[in-house]
Amino acid sequence: MAVSWAWGTHSAKETLTRHPTPFFIIWFCSIWNILFFPLYYLCHLLTEKQKQLPTTELRKCSRFLGEDLTVRVLLRVAAPFSVLWSLSGYLYLLALCRISKVDVSAILCCSQAFIFLLSWIGLKDRFMGVRIVAAILSITGIVMMAYADGFHSDSITGVALGVGSASTSAFFKVLFRKCVGNVQPGPASVLLSCVGLCSFVLHSWVCVLLYFTHVEYWPPSQHIPWDKLCVMASLLLVFNVLVNLGRMFTYPSLISLGILLTIPASAAVDTFLTVALQISHVRVAAASIISAGYLMLQLPENWDESSLRWLSALWHGNWREDSIVGEETVVESGGTARAKPKPAVVAFT
Numbered sequence: 001m002a003v004s005w006a007w008g009t010h011s012a013k014e015t016l017t018r019h020p021t022p023f024f025i026i027w028f029c030s031i032w033n034i035l036f037f038p039l040y041y042l043c044h045l046l047t048e049k050q051k052q053l054p055t056t057e058l059r060k061c062s063r064f065l066g067e068d069l070t071v072r073v074l075l076r077v078a079a080p081f082s083v084l085w086s087l088s089g090y091l092y093l094l095a096l097c098r099i100s101k102v103d104v105s106a107i108l109c110c111s112q113a114f115i116f117l118l119s120w121i122g123l124k125d126r127f128m129g130v131r132i133v134a135a136i137l138s139i140t141g142i143v144m145m146a147y148a149d150g151f152h153s154d155s156i157t158g159v160a161l162g163v164g165s166a167s168t169s170a171f172f173k174v175l176f177r178k179c180v181g182n183v184q185p186g187p188a189s190v191l192l193s194c195v196g197l198c199s200f201v202l203h204s205w206v207c208v209l210l211y212f213t214h215v216e217y218w219p220p221s222q223h224i225p226w227d228k229l230c231v232m233a234s235l236l237l238v239f240n241v242l243v244n245l246g247r248m249f250t251y252p253s254l255i256s257l258g259i260l261l262t263i264p265a266s267a268a269v270d271t272f273l274t275v276a277l278q279i280s281h282v283r284v285a286a287a288s289i290i291s292a293g294y295l296m297l298q299l300p301e302n303w304d305e306s307s308l309r310w311l312s313a314l315w316h317g318n319w320r321e322d323s324i325v326g327e328e329t330v331v332e333s334g335g336t337a338r339a340k341p342k343p344a345v346v347a348f349t
Contacts, residue, residue: 001242001258006265008235009101010273012093015228021216022093024207026086029233033085033196037061039241040189043248061186064179077179078194079202084172085195086203091165098158103145105266106287107162109259112297113138114170122174130296137293144286188244256298263287 015025040061041054052060065077095104113135119125146159180187210216218224246255 001239001246001255002261002265004235004238004242005105005259005262006101006269008232008239009096009105009266010269011228011232011235013096013101015225015232016093016097018225018228019218020097021210021218022097023086023090023210024216024218025229025232026089026093027199027203027207028229029089029236030082030086030199030203031196032233032237033192033199033240035193035237036189036196036241036244037193040185040245043185043245047248057186058190062190064181064187065190074194075198075201078191078198081172081176081191082195082198082202084168084175086199088165088168088172091161091168095158095161095165099155099162101266101270102263102287103155103159103283104162105262106145106290107142107159108166108169109263109290109294110138110142110163111166111170111173112256112259112294114167115173116297118170118174119177123178126301128299128301130299134293134296137289137296141286141288141290141293144282144289148280148282148286185245185248192240192244253298256294260291260294263291 012025016022019025037058041057044057045051065073092104092108095107113131116125116131117135120127142159142163146156148155176188176191180191207216211218242258243255246258
């Protein structure tokens with residue numbers, strides 16, 4: 001996940017340098033989302049013992065759309081999500097034009113804090129003090145990153161665009177939870193395929209409008225860097241597939257760790273593929289604070305109870321000398337020996 005994101009971001013930066021048309025680029029990349037459900041069905045064939053036909057699996061995964069599954073229903077339901085998806089990607093590319101890949105990756109990790117705040121307000125999720133602290137840390141890291149070059153520099157615009165991209169992505173995920181429920185690989189693949197379909201059908205006219213109004217201009221087809229564009233689209237597709245379908249093969253915590261590792265991976269790509277990376281101490285501190293907040297957001301809801309049980313088990317099981325040496329023999333006053341019982345150990349679950 002980290003490698004695909006870092007390499008895809010590097011390709012996006014190069015594509016923007018040679019072809020500065022961010023909306024056309026994100027429109028082209030969004031069309032690749034049509035491949036989500038075919039890839040999910042391929043994973044279904046590899047992991048499930050009872051194979052089903054593609055149409056049967058499609059109807060099973062698209063129950064959240066209603067009983068009548070038509071193209072009109074797909075476009076109507078997926079249209080708001082496609083707008084949010086394209087807006088988030090468009091702001092991400094605009095931010096990438098102004099700040100480094102490492103800064104963009106760090107800011108996008110703050111999306112998890114925005115998801116918590118929006119879920120707490122809109123979905124009435126459980127209040128957790130540690131996650132409020134994590135959200136505060138994320139916001140602090142964003143402010144420090146904006147301050148790194150001074151509040152009057154061009155980088156503050158890039159940071160603001162990155163925050164807009166992260167918050168739009170968070171709103172996308174919270175809206176999906178509100179409409180569908182807990183995100184599962186099947187419904188997510190159907191929705192993202194519909195997003196790709198909507199981008200192809202509904203957003204094409206925006207590219208044409210931007211071209212004729214000279215907001216975005218691209219040369220004839222043979223001069224467009226199709227190689228860089230296709231590499232970027234395929235790598236971002238791989239990243240999104242791993243994020244949304246990865247739980248079919250691994251634990252969600254590893255997926256979250258992969259998202260966090262996009263920060264050092266982007267720094268490594270900057271170091272080895274471009275000029276020597278120069279990061280100020282303020283940026284390092286900001287990325288560290290954002291990473292700490294991100295890790296705190298991954299704590300489960302019952303983390304405090306589990307921690308207390310673990311500490312209790314550690315106290316009774318490891319810190320007492322009699323539990324280390326095993327059962328000791330105690331000589332009573334009558335000269336008889338008996339085994340000293342071991343203290344009870346609380347199991348950690």
